[in-house]
Amino acid sequence: MADLLTHVLVPYVVLTVTSWWVEVPRQWVVVAMCGAAIPDLVKAKIVVFGLLDVRSVFGVDLAFAGFNRLGGALLLAAAVAVFFGDRWRRAYAFIAFGGLSSLLVDGLRVYADGRADFYLYPLTWWRPPTPSLYVTSDPRVLGTALTVSIAVFLADRYRRHGRLLPDGEASAAE
Amino acid sequence: MHTFVRILVALILVAGVFGLGTHYSTHRSDHWEYPTYEELDRQPGEYVGEQVFVQGDVVEVDATVGTGWVRVMYAGGAFTATVDGFDASVRPGGVVQVYGVFRPGRAVAAETVRVVNPAGASKAYKYVVSAVGALFVLALFFRYWRFDLQTLTFEVR
Structure with missing residues (x-):
């Protein structure tokens, strides 16, 4: 899987660019970014077990495996969405969008036999082909994500304000 | 949705995720072709x-x-x-x-x-970047949202 920072930047870029044509409120973009972090909770076991200084607790580590699979991501999105009150449907859509974008990004990473992991579980045990585009440890992955995000951030700011700097700084510079 | 129902639904869904994970882990090798x-x-x-x-x-x-x-x-x-x-x-x-x-x-x-x-250092790199990402997205989220403890609901700030 790509690193968590790259994961959350992907829905930021996609939804911010989308918002140039269709209205996407900023607070929902942020919800999708959080959604993108949810499949990475699969790694929470490293933190939890690391702190407890144990390798596994009653097979709990096995149970974590569902987090970054299609079914698990969709269920977790729902578990979080119920805490958005009347807006749960919209919350679900954005959280699930973020989660699915992370799975898609993960599905592009290197596999020596050219096929990705069982990301579509439990829909199917079929391993989709992967272009083996990247390995997470390659700093160029994060570098690309950051560069594109900053470009989109500045372009978005320019579209909204007609200038790259926020009003305050711009007027201070004048 | 009533608060109690909400918590119950969330718990059932999380249990479902752990159930799926357990099923996945125990059956993965059956489907792994090697x-x-x-x-x-x-x-x-x-x-x-x-x-x-x-x-x-x-x-x-x-x-x-x-x-x-x-x-x-x-x-x-x-x-x-x-x-x-x-x-x-x-x-x-x-x-x-x-x-x-x-x-x-x-x-x-x-x-x-x-x-x-x-x-060997690559692992540390991934963890540090991911931790930064987690803090960043949490800070960003709570700039736009707050959690209402009374209703257990996220509300727009």
């Missing part, structure tokens, strides 16, 4: 000539003869695979994936060697 690491370790003779896929920590690399030694770990043990045709640039402590044909002596004639971590 021998498991445990099978390769316990009965290596049975899989000679078969296509295998292993991932593990690089112990040593001898670039002059194109051989690498990879420590393959599984739940109940570990073994060191000798990988011939090792053409990847990686330091001991790094992680590689090897796809190839199994040979006697727990060796693999590699068709493809892909570097997952070029060195």
Whole structure:
């Protein structure tokens, strides 16, 4: 899987660019970014077990495996969405969008036999082909994500304000 | 939705995720088309000539003869695979994936060697970047949202 920072930047870029044509409120973009972090909770076991200084607790580590699979991501999105009150449907859509974008990004990473992991579980045990585009440890992955995000951030700011700097700084510079 | 119902629904969904995860973990090897690491370790003779896929920590690399030694770990043990045709640039402590044909002596004639971590430090890099990402997204979220403890609902600030 790509690193968590790259994961959350992907829905930021996609939804911010989308918002140039269709209205996407900023607070929902942020919800999708959080959604993108949810499949990475699969790694929470490293933190939890690391702190407890144990390798596994009653097979709990096995149970974590569902987090970054299609079914698990969709269920977790729902578990979080119920805490958005009347807006749960919209919350679900954005959280699930973020989660699915992370799975898609993960599905592009290197596999020596050219096929990705069982990301579509439990829909199917079929391993989709992967272009083996990247390995997470390659700093160029994060570098690309950051560069594109900053470009989109500045372009978005320019579209909204007609200038790259926020009003305050711009007027201070004048 | 009533607060109690909301918590109940969330708990059921989370239980469902852990249930799926357990099912996934116990059935994964049935669907994995290659021998498991445990099978390769316990009965290596049975899989000679078969296509295998292993991932593990690089112990040593001898670039002059194109051989690498990879420590393959599984739940109940570990073994060191000798990988011939090792053409990847990686330091001991790094992680590689090897796809190839199994040979006697727990060796693999590699068709493809892909570097997952070029060195031991790569893991720390991933964790640090991910921790920064987690803090960033949490801070951003609570700039736009707040949690109402009374209704257990996220509200727009």
